[in-house]
Ligand code: ADP
């Protein structure tokens with residue numbers, strides 16, 4: 001990967017793709033993490049004498065149409081405040097001559113997501129001397145603002161992009177990584193199979209929680225009642241457990257779970273996993289599971305965590321994720337966290353990002369990188 005420090009910035013017109021896709025409600029940004037994470041590279045460009053800096057980002061899913069509520073304009077003020085520099089908002093893809101220009105949501109253009117020539121041509125109107133990719137969160141997307149300029153102008157990775165890759169590259173090895181524990185939860189089995197397959201070979205321990213665990217419980221022959229699980233992934237789950245077994249990787253599923261009839265129930269019942277039946281629904285891991293998972297964390301040297309242990313948005317089902325985080329914050333081991341909902345849980349339960357070795361700005365991108373896929377964005381700047 002080509003990096004920013006290797007290139008002369010002075011007097012250059014720079015187009016930079018950031019991932020400023022922040023959560024927002026009624027025009028108010030609710031979490032500035034992604035903006036803050038993008039500041040060091042923007043500052044670096046300013047400090048090194050860039051002539052113009054053109055900031056690109058997407059925001060939400062406008063599906064190729066102009067959706068006023070998803071205008072990138074809401075980013076203008078926080079960017080200017082955090083940069084300590086005026087930021088002008090530009091809707092035309094033609095330079096207005098200002099030093100720092102923020103452009104409209106790239107996904108308003110119907111050809112952005114297809115890496116279409118129309119969008120690439122629009123971006124080329126800015127006459128860039130240099131393209132910087134700093135949007136790790138979208139580096140797994142083959143889209144115009146991510147990869148489209150790479151064969152037209154010199155292209156490098158930004159500081160955020162570089163730090164993400166540096167943090168995760170030690171774990172891409174095909175060899176056993178001593179002391180490595182992978183914790184995967186959440187709901188989206190499809191996006192998590194890849195890393196489970198990869199780490200079943202190279203990790204010492206895999207812990208599964210969340211709705212993901214239900215599919216593995218089902219594959220092991222447990223009754224999961226009416227819990228959310230994926231029948232069609234049963235065989236895949238068995239395959240992953242067989243790989244783990246063959247490679248000497250401990251595969252850990254919850255020994256007890258928190259059940260309720262409905263997600264809106266005010267209380268949950270702690271049930272040994274083998275006693276789940278009938279209409280019961282699993283919404284979290286139980287306290288015995290939390291204790292045993294914490295024990296594994298304490299004996300690991302590196303932990304990679306992606307995906308909550310339960311439906312942590314609801315109080316009766318938050319203790320699994322909360323307990324896990326307590327273990328992750330307490331350990332001296334390296335801890336890498338990724339995934340939108342997992343990162344939200346850090347703040348939700350009062351922890352600070354600084355308590356962890358690396359908090360990734362990418363969910364899907366992190367998963368794809370760790371499963372060993374070549375990310376289109378990485379390729380573009382290599
Ligand atoms: P991340 O964003 O960290 O990658 P995911 O998006 O994969 O995580 O999963 C988070 C979602 O999984 C949360 O909305 C949570 O409510 C849901 N979830 C976790 N455990 C369960 C469960 N047992 N049943 C249903 N949904 C669950």
Ligand code: MG
Pocket residue numbers: 339340341
């Ligand atoms: Mg999520």
